[in-house]
Amino acid sequence: MKEQLEAIRSEALDKIVQVEDIKVLQEIRVTYLGKKGSLTSVLKGMGKLSKEERPVIGEIANKVRDAITTALNEKIQKLEEAALEKQLNQETIDVTLPGRPVNVGGAHLLTSIVEEIEDLFIGMGYEVREGPEVETDYYNFEALNLPQNHPARDMQDTFYITNELLLRTHTSPVQARTMLEYKGEKPFKMICPGKVYRRDTDDATHSHQFRQIEGLYVDENVRMSDLKGTLDKFAKKMFGEDRNIRLRPSFFPFTEPSVEMDISCKVCHGEGCNVCKGTGWIEILGGGMVHPKVLEMAGYDPKVYSGFAFGMGTERIAMLKYGVSDIRAFYTNDVRFLKQFHQA
């Protein structure tokens, strides 16, 4: 029997070496090791052996089975590896060909700026308020200390719809509405972004429609230095930590004292150059301490409360920050313009 087993082994191993097909190898496995395989049938004759011979032959038989199994597995693995390698070779592609394009959209630059400013002030505890674009004369002017025939109404040429209704010339009516809503009782901080309209002929620096963002803080003991500190933070976040601000006295009917804020020129940092027309400073926004009449009309006692307010043109901020030279570009919607800023 021992010879028989040895014969099976050498025959099987010989075959395994020669075969190069996984299918055939599986057949070999059945032929030798299967239920009706040659090794199995040899082992069936073990019953005829003596007690002493049985374990010896058994051990030999196991060794033969292991040898064949190992040889089979190794050969199969080798063939599989070769097949995989062949497949991978065949599957190789030109990775430099372009991928399937994904449509990339984006926000309008002005919206991006508005959201940037909103987030900046939200971080300082401001809420965001909105209001109607068609306003009453009362909220747009009267409640802001701009009575009929006030010379400062000239500063804002207005699109009237009727004697009483108009397109708001600034987002300030939202301030008046917010104060009234809080009934003169609650300190608050808010900003109000929105579209505004003025009777201007559209050209490179004027637009009959534009966007503003205004801010308002009302509380007890609000100081003008708080306005200065807040605006400085805004300017540095918006334009860079190396920029400085300068406040100049100005006039708005709804604030007293009033300020105009300049930011140091990014090119010369205040020294004066061509970009800033030699002044070293670029005008950014207006603001001031809320006029006591405005507080009073909105129900806040000016003896108890004070506040600061500021307002800026979004287009101006965008033009300064991104170097856009013609305000009309924001409204033409030239796709080549829009695409320049979809990541902004």
Added chain:
Amino acid sequence: MLVSYNWLKKYVDLGEITPEELADKITKSGIEVESVDFFAEKSTNVVVGYVASCEKHPDADKLNLCQVDVGEETLQIICGAPNVRQGQKVAVAKPGAKLPGGMKIKKVKLRGVESNGMICSLQELGVDEKYIPTDIATGIFVFPEDTPVGESVIPYLNLDDAILELDILANRADAMSMLGVAYEVGAILGKDIHFPDESVTVEETMAEEHISVEVDAPDLNPYYGAFVIKDVEIKASPLWMRNALIAAGIRPINNVVDITNYVLLEYGQPLHAFDYDRFNSDKIVVRRADAGEKIITLDEQERTLDEEMLVITNGKEATAIAGVMGGANTEVIDETKNVLLEAAYFDGGSIRKTVKATGLRSESSSRYEKGIDPNRVKKAGMRACHLLQKYANGKVLSGVVKFDKLDRSEKSVEVNVGKINGRLGTEISAEEIAKILHRLKFNFEQSNDTFTVTVPTRRGDISIFEDMLEEVARIYGYDQLPYTLPAGSNQAGGLTVRQTLKRKVKQYMENVGLMETLTYSLTNEANVQRLVSPEIQALQPVPVSLHMPMSEDHKYLRLSILPEMLRSLSYNTARNQSDLAYYELGAVFVSDEEKLTKQPSEQLRLVSALTGKWVEHPWQQEMKEVDFYVVKGILEGLFHFLELPVSFNRGKVDGMHPGRTATLAIDGKTVGFVGQLHPSLAKELDLKETYVFDVNIDAVFAAFEDIPQYSDIPKYPSVSRDIAFILDQEVLSGDVKQVIEEVGSPLVKHVQIFDVYQGENVEEGKKSIAYRLLYQDPNKTLKDEEVEASYKHIVEMVNSKFNAYVRS
């Protein structure tokens, strides 16, 4: 306001400060200096010369041969100017002189005759055309006879002056005069002010013997003062005065008119000179105009007046529109002998209305509008009399004939050191505040930390504490304020739910590949009617129009964003940008009132317009133009993202393709539409196939559930079944789907259409639509019988409802 640096020096000592430094200081303390212009570029070696003789050039008709005395020598100069004459004093550029623009004067020969210099015009001396009076705009400049020969022309022509252009805002009417600017500069520099000479030697005759004053409208004219100056000599005003006027942008005319203008600029008080004899009356009557009353003003225009306007009359007819412009028939002319001088106070509001109604704006009206100093009215009249006596040899009659109800009282404002520092965030001492008030030339009484300030009437803008606060702060210096952050208010900032949703919707639109646009809210008549969403149309909206539009293109408030967005699309396609996918979130303005009495409702709409290719991947032969289902898919995705059910139904919208338009509804209420732009509208707009949608996003937000609640993830397996129905072609797949969902409820969780087929093996007029049904029971594993029963029921219902049968 144009401020001459040289002129300003008459009132305040400017020391060594340069015009640019001065401009910077003025800007920083309150009045923006828009520009600093130098009157002329530098020139050297140009002196006053005397034309001793002037003859024709022997060989040239248009040239003159002049002998010009320039002090040390006499130069022979050939001059081509037509106005050169013997006996003139002229500006001579000597050989070696440098003129603006780099011109150098050398000895030359002109047609064989030697010329040793040049007689100059103002232009050649570098004066900007805009400052040169028209009567001397051609030819050389001629000096007054008393100008000393041989001296440099620079001071005589004010060539070394700098002009500061001040932007005066509505509150600083006081700075619309040289004296006002002097006060401002005095406060900034801490300097005193020198006042002009108002002294007059009057005649014995009283002015009231020649004129009386009657005011019928004291509310609009609380003060009217009349001076009479006899025997004036009309001539050119002195050179320095003409230079001053030129620097201020006002054309010199004659001495009398120049003096009224000079004092207007000096005091900020408008004056008017009538020709007394042409005034033709011994009575001035100030009254409201009659409706339709006419006057021919100085500019030779006939003006029609109304009852809101104030006029100066001679008792019979209007001789001036008060405070705005005089009449032509009483104007001072070369023959004028006697002058009637008006110094009056008119109400700013009334002048403002008149200016608006007539469109006439003058140096006078702009000052009245902003408010003048009641204490300077008469003084200005006196100053003018002083100058008329000196430079027109006038005889000033005694006394001012006046009507006087003018309030000249000064306000007083209390300021407290603690309150000032509390509001500014500073630590300014009482001494510093006192110093600032001194610099401003405000009188005050101090008791410890409280100042009672008497506000001079020239500062009409100051009446409350906050006004004084600004005065103190600006002289102290805004740049000295510390930087602090608010100490109070612990409010949590943030966005509202609606604002957050708006951002999310925008983010979604951008993520699926759309570009945000911004279009105008104002549109034209054609566009305001176009593509109005059906649910807005149902409200029978009346377009809201502007009272006075600036153009037909921006006349109406939009009822849809789409027309202006399509304009942007056309703009791009005309520039070879043909693949466009745009969206915008913005308001439309809806009102059903014929005549607007209340604010229109402002509805937030989400609109989109797409044209051209949607997918383009050429080397894989993948290419897809935008079609209905691309756009619908974007919308479905949005509603899926918001977890809101929405239904699409066949709909008709003007301007849209009748067979390719659907309306959207939430809970059965229409909220917008989607579809293809009507091919004829697309053609009109030069667009190719274009798809749009317009959704009332406010209505969408209203249906949105702010905080979604958790539901269990299903534990039991789902089962899917496919059915293909043969349907009549007109049957809508969505209607069938709805029936499947209704009948299959609650076990059918999801119905998907996976095949639509027409053609071979499907008879004419029919189509096959295949649905995949997903069955699931959240509580147990479904049994085959349950699914089978439901499936059968669905097939029966669909078959009977739509005349359908199952495709085998």
